[in-house]
Amino acid sequence: MTPGGAAPAGERTVHVVLPGGVDDPAAPSGGNTYDRRVCQGLPAAGWRVRPHALPGAWPRPGAADRAELARRLAELPDGAVVLLDGLVGCGVPEVLEPEAARLRLGILVHLPLADETGLEPGPAAELDARERRALHAAGAVVTTSAWAAGRITAHHQLPPARVHVARPGTDPAPLAPGTDAGTALLCVAALTPRKGHRRLLDALATVADRPWHCTFVGGPGGDSAYVTQLRSKVSEMGLDGRVRFAGPRTGAELAAHYAAADLLVLASYAETYGMVVTEALARGTPVLATAVDGVPEALGRAPDGTPPGLLVPSGEPAALSGALRDWLTDRALRHRLREAAHGRRAMLERWEMTSHSLAEALERLRHEPRSGR
Template sequence: MGDLRAHSVTATGKAGERLLHFVLPGEVDDPAAPSGGNTYDRRLCRELPAAGWQVRPYTVPGSGPEPGPEARRELARCLAALPDGALVLLDGLVACGVPEITAPEAGRLRMAVLVHLPLADETGLAPATARELAARERRTLHAVGAVVATSRWAARRLVAQHGLAADRVHVAAPGVDPAPLAPGTDGATRPQLLCVAAVTPRKGQHRLVEALATVPELPWTCACVGGARGDSPYMTQLASKVKQLGLDDRVRFAGPRAGAELEAYYAAADLLVLTSYAETYGMVVTEALARGIPVLATAVGGVPEAVGSAPDGRVPGLLVPSDDPAALSGALRGWLGDPELRQRLKILARGRRATLEGWEMTAHNLAAALERLRHEPVRPKPVRHEPGTAG
C-alpha cells in the first residue's frame, strides 16, 4: 500500500467530494506484523475509491489499546489539524483507549470508529484492566457519530456492552478474494492441518496442540502460520509444550507468511483449524473456504458467521464449544478417522466458496454508513477572539 506516513493532514477536498480521513495504527503496513485488522484497513484504502470515496490515510505510532505519549501527541495533532466538518474514520486500536483525545474533537468532526475487537475482549487481561479499557472504549464510542463493526455478532456485542443505539452501529464484514481450489493431500499422504493466526494467547494454539496430542495414533501433520510479538513468552511455552508432548516432528511453527508463501500453505492444506478464545469474525476462515478448505473452529464471536453454510444449508466444517477440550479432540478424531466425513465437508466447503462476498461489498457497506454520517450536523468549536479584536 505504500508508506502511509508520507501523507500529511490537509484540508477538505472540493465541494461535494466524498473525502475520508482514515487514521490507522502505525504497524498497518508492517510485513512482520500481519493481522486481519491490518489487512482489512489496507483493503478499505484500496476499495473505497471504487465506491466513490477519496481516502487520505494517516498513521500514528503504536498499535495497542494503551498508546504511549508519542502516539497520543500524534493522534491529538492529527485530529486538531483537520478542518471542521471533516469526515474521519479511526481504527479502534488508535481511538478506543483515548477518549480524552477523541471525545473533545467529536463535536466538530464527523467521526466514526472501526472496531476490530472490543478492547476488553483481549485474552489474559487482568479484570481491573479489562474494566478500565471497556470504560474508555464506552466513552469514545458514545462520543462519535458512528461505529463500524466487522460482523453482526460484533455489532450486537457493542450495543449490549456499551449501551449504544443500534442504528449508530453499522456492519461491514470482511470480504475475501477469489482463489484457486486447494488440492491438499487428497488422501495420498497424511492429512495436513493448517492454523493461520498470530501466535498470541487469544488465538489459543496451545489448546490445538493439546488436542493433537490426544490423536497420536492417527496420521496428520500441522503447520501453524503466524507471527509472535517480539520475544514472546507464549511462543516459548508453545515450543516447550510441543516438545514435551513428543509432537515436534508433526507440528511446525512457520512464522509469519504472506503472498506466494502463504498461498503454498493453503494449497497443501486439507483442514483449517482455528481454536481462538475470541474473534469478531475470523478472516482466515473465509480465506480457507475461498480455496474449498473446510474448517474446524471454536464457535466464538463471529466465527459461525464467517463459516456460514453451503447452498443446501449445511455447515462446511465443524464448530465446537470454546470451553470444551473434549469436543475439540473429538472433532479432530472424527475428521481424521472418517474419510467420508472429510470428503463431505470438502464438498460443502466448495459449495460455500460460491457464496462468499468480495471486498467490494465491504466497501459498499462502509460507504453507506459514511454517506449517512457525512450529512449529519457538526458543532464547530467557537472562535476565540483576542482582546481588542472584532468579533
C-alpha cells in the same frame, strides 16, 4: 500506506487513522489486512482516502503518542470525516471527545479492547470503560460482523442506528486439491494466547496415534515468551516434526500454505469474525473451529444448508479432540465437508462489498448532525 486507485468525480474525503505498522509484512494480522483493503477499495466507491499511520503502544499510548493524535485531529478542517481504527481510537476518549462536535468521527472496531485474552480484570474494566466513552463520542461505529454489532450495541448502550456492519471480503482463489487422507492441518493465526494454540496442541496430542501434520502460520504478536512456551510444549509432547512453526507469511507464500492444506483449524477464545475461515473456504477447504463470537457467521452454510466445517464449544477441550479424530478417521465426513466448502465458496462476499458497505456508513456519517453526541 497509499490508497489505491483514483476516486471518481464527486468524490468525498475520509481521513483514516491507523496504527503504525499496518504495512509491516513481519506482523500480518486480519485487522491490518482489512484496513489496507478498505483503504484501497474506498476510492472506487467514491471516497478519497487520506491515511494517517500513527506509531505507538495502542490502545495504551504514551503521552507523546496521545498528543500526536490530538495534533493530527486538530489540524483537520471542521466537518472532516475521520475513521479511526479501534486499536487507536477506542482507548483515548479524552482525545476524541473535544473533537466530537467539530469532526465527523467514526470508529472501526475489529475486536473490543477488553476481549483480548490474558487481561487482568482491572485493566480490562478500565479499557472497557474508555472504549464506551470513545464509542459514544463517535457518530458512527463500524464492526466486522453482525455478531459484533449486536454485542457492542447492547454492551455499550449505543444507538443502533449509529452501528454498522462491513464484513471482511475474500479474494477469488483456486480450489485446494486436498488429499484423500486429510492429514494436512493448517492454523493461520498470530501466536498469541487469544488464538488458542496451547489448547490446539493439547487436542493434537490426543490424536498422535493417527497420521497428521500441522503448520502454524503466524507471527509472535509482540510476545516472544509465549512463542517459546509453545515450542517447548511441542517438544514436551513429542510432536517435533509433526507441528511446524512457519512464522508470518503473506502473499504467495501464505497462498501456498492454504493450497497445501486439507483442513483449517482455529481454536480461538475470541474472534469478531475470523477472516482466515473465509480465506480457507475461498479455496474450498473445510474448517474446524471453536464456535466463538462471529466465527459461525464467517463459516456460514452451503446453499443446501450443510455447514462447511465443524464448530465445537470453546469450553469443552474434549470436543476439539473428538472433532479432530472424527476428521482424521471418517472419510465420508471429510468428503461431505469438502462438498459443503465448495458450495460455500461460491457464496462468499468479495472485498468490493466490504468497501461498499463501509462507504454507505461513511455517507451516513457525513450527513449526520455534529451536535448532540
